[in-house]
Amino acid sequence: MARKRKARRNFGRVRKLPSGRYQARxxxxxxxxxxxxxTFASTTDADLWLAKKRIEIxxxxxxxxxxGQIIVRDWAARWLASVAPQLKHNTxxxxxxxxxxRINSALGDRELSSLRPITVAEWIxxxxxKGLSSSRIRQAYRVLSQLMASAVDxxxxxxTPCRGIRLPRMPQTEPHILxxxxxxxxxxxxxxxxxxxxxxxxxxxxxxGEAFALRRMDVDLPGGLLIVDENLAEANGMLVFDTPKSxxxxxxxxxxxxxxxxxxxxxxxxxxxxALLFTNRFGRPLRYNQWRKAHxxxxxxxxxxxxxxxxxxxxxxxxxxxxxxxxxxAAHRLGHSNASVTTRHYARPVAGRDAEVATAxxxxxxxxxxxxxxxxxxxxxxxxxxxxPVHV
Numbered sequence: 001m002a003r004k005r006k007a008r009r010n011f012g013r014v015r016k017l018p019s020g021r022y023q024a025r026x027x028x029x030x031x032x033x034x035x036x037x038x039t040f041a042s043t044t045d046a047d048l049w050l051a052k053k054r055i056e057i058x059x060x061x062x063x064x065x066x067x068g069q070i071i072v073r074d075w076a077a078r079w080l081a082s083v084a085p086q087l088k089h090n091t092x093x094x095x096x097x098x099x100x101x102r103i104n105s106a107l108g109d110r111e112l113s114s115l116r117p118i119t120v121a122e123w124i125x126x127x128x129x130k131g132l133s134s135s136r137i138r139q140a141y142r143v144l145s146q147l148m149a150s151a152v153d154x155x156x157x158x159x160t161p162c163r164g165i166r167l168p169r170m171p172q173t174e175p176h177i178l179x180x181x182x183x184x185x186x187x188x189x190x191x192x193x194x195x196x197x198x199x200x201x202x203x204x205x206x207x208x209g210e211a212f213a214l215r216r217m218d219v220d221l222p223g224g225l226l227i228v229d230e231n232l233a234e235a236n237g238m239l240v241f242d243t244p245k246s247x248x249x250x251x252x253x254x255x256x257x258x259x260x261x262x263x264x265x266x267x268x269x270x271x272x273x274x275a276l277l278f279t280n281r282f283g284r285p286l287r288y289n290q291w292r293k294a295h296x297x298x299x300x301x302x303x304x305x306x307x308x309x310x311x312x313x314x315x316x317x318x319x320x321x322x323x324x325x326x327x328x329x330a331a332h333r334l335g336h337s338n339a340s341v342t343t344r345h346y347a348r349p350v351a352g353r354d355a356e357v358a359t360a361x362x363x364x365x366x367x368x369x370x371x372x373x374x375x376x377x378x379x380x381x382x383x384x385x386x387x388x389p390v391h392v
Contacts, residue, residue: 011027013025013033016335021039023039024049026050060158061298072108072109074119076103077099079147080092083193085382087333088243089385090235094235097236102127103144104391112148118159120141121165124167124168134167137168148160175312178202178313181200186202186305187199187202190295190298190302196262196265196278198296198299200226200258201313203254203317204317204333205330209232209233210230210244212291213231215384216275217274218277221266225251226252227251229243229250230244234288248288292309314334317333318334
């Protein structure tokens with residue numbers, strides 16, 4: 001026993017406090033003597049703790065307790081500054097808003113090392129009690145999870161408190177999938193040049209910000225092509241031109257009738273190659289809420305439709321393309337680097353397809369390729385159904 005105590009004393013020190021409990025101190029790799037984060041009921045307990053600490057140091061797993069004393073507010077600022085250059089402007093603004101309003105307000109003065117999974121769970125429960133949406137809560141948690149994971153990577157804490165957390169479920173919302181004919185009605189009921197802009201959303205699958213950011217140089221009339229390499233986003237009231245959401249430039253082939261209409265529009269468009277295709281009446285970039293209220297919503301009403309958003313046109317385009325030409329083609333048209341995003345958020349089953357499959361299955365059961373009258377993968381419908389080509 002004396003030898004064990006001597007071995008322990010060679011690494012650390014144990015002393016009895018006036019309270020009767022024992023304090024353990026140990027030298028870190030830098031030689032500085034540090035106290036344990038708690039006291040012990042016996043020298044045996046203190047010896048066991050010192051032995052574990054010695055193993056941590058010798059195994060290179062030791063963390064300086066002082067690092068974990070950094071408060072969440074300071075680490076969040078440092079983390080955001082380090083990742084900001086890689087983020088899009090609106091993402092930066094979103095992260096900053098979530099850190100200031102949700103993370104710092106509740107956890108900002110806490111030390112990193114003091115956070116536990118129960119702390120995070122209570123924080124989420126408090127946001128839910130205050131009526132925050134599931135989406136906002138999940139966004140805030142995602143940011144906290146990232147900055148805590150970075151604290152682990154940088155040796156400030158041994159493990160993240162963001163583990164085993166149950167997040168509120170997102171409500172299942174489905175996009176309003178239109179038929180091509182319904183989309184065409186919206187185009188026809190829009191004032192110029194908003195009809196052309198809406199046609200690009202529906203029949204080229206552009207994001208609204210991508211359509212707002214189009215310039216004369218992005219249109220290749222001889223080739224019938226549209227180059228999508230820029231996006232207009234609004235962050236904290238400021239308009240910012242940035243790369244598309246996926247950071248990927250893509251080239252889309254347009255319908256000949258759409259190319260013809262673009263050509264006529266460009267002939268009358270003032271400005272050089274850098275001129276925006278679509279602006280407000282003052283020649284400034286469009287703002288989403290103003291444009292939707294003034295031009296898009298009236299066109300939807302004029303088409304006899306309700307509950308349609310500009311994003312529904314993009315989702316509809318993805319559905320039409322995926323149904324007829326496959327998910328990979330739809331992913332390219334929409335600018336998705338991963339086709340799973342297309343199927344999860346955009347492409348939806350077209351009405352009536354399940355019945356067609358049942359009819360075809362009956363023929364397959366009898367040993368035929370397909371039932372008479374069943375649709376082949378690329379036959380043009382003659383009844384103006386959802387798969388019939390629509391010219392705008």
